[in-house]
Amino acid sequence: MKKFIQEFKTFALRGNMMDMAVGVIIGGAFSSIVTSLTDNFINPILNFVTGAQAYGLSDIAGFASNFISALFNFLIMAFVLFCLLKAVNKLASLGHKKEAAAAPATKKCPYCMSEIPIAAVRCPHCTSHLMEEQNKNS
Structure with a gap:
């Protein structure tokens, strides 16, 4: 029932x-x-x-x-x-829990400010190497 x-x-x-x-x-x-x-x-x-x-x-x-x-x-x-x-x-909506924010899937290239995938090592727009940038942030 x-x-x-x-x-x-x-x-x-x-x-x-x-x-x-x-x-x-x-x-x-x-x-x-x-x-x-x-x-x-x-x-x-x-x-x-x-x-x-x-x-x-x-x-x-x-x-x-x-x-x-x-x-x-x-x-x-x-x-x-x-x-x-x-x-x-x-x-x-009382019984529903709020969903946690999803992890970001993109990031901004520090050189050309375009959206790129989070795991990118090189920007597809300006072809800048992003590995050094990641090492600086770590």
Whole structure:
């Protein structure tokens, strides 16, 4: 049973699964912005242009406030989702140890300052002998 729970945890917290969940949630929240834009701006403009309905200043203010409300709801949802994912990532990384820094694989040639392999005896760029330099450092 413990292995089953561990496998499920690995599956649920995998990067692709979390990205897909965020996409679905943000997509659902964004659809409310699109619906509000259509209901509060595009349809009233079309109704006004075609002469189907006339709007007063209070109607226009109501349309704007509805759209701004939908926009703030989206931003709040995105912020809450961001905080939630930040907490999940923090919890997921608690058990992992930081990797030690890898030993350098290259060094700089003291003569031409180009990157060369650490074990090089001669610089491939300026053809300088590096053996004396290594002996001085030892």
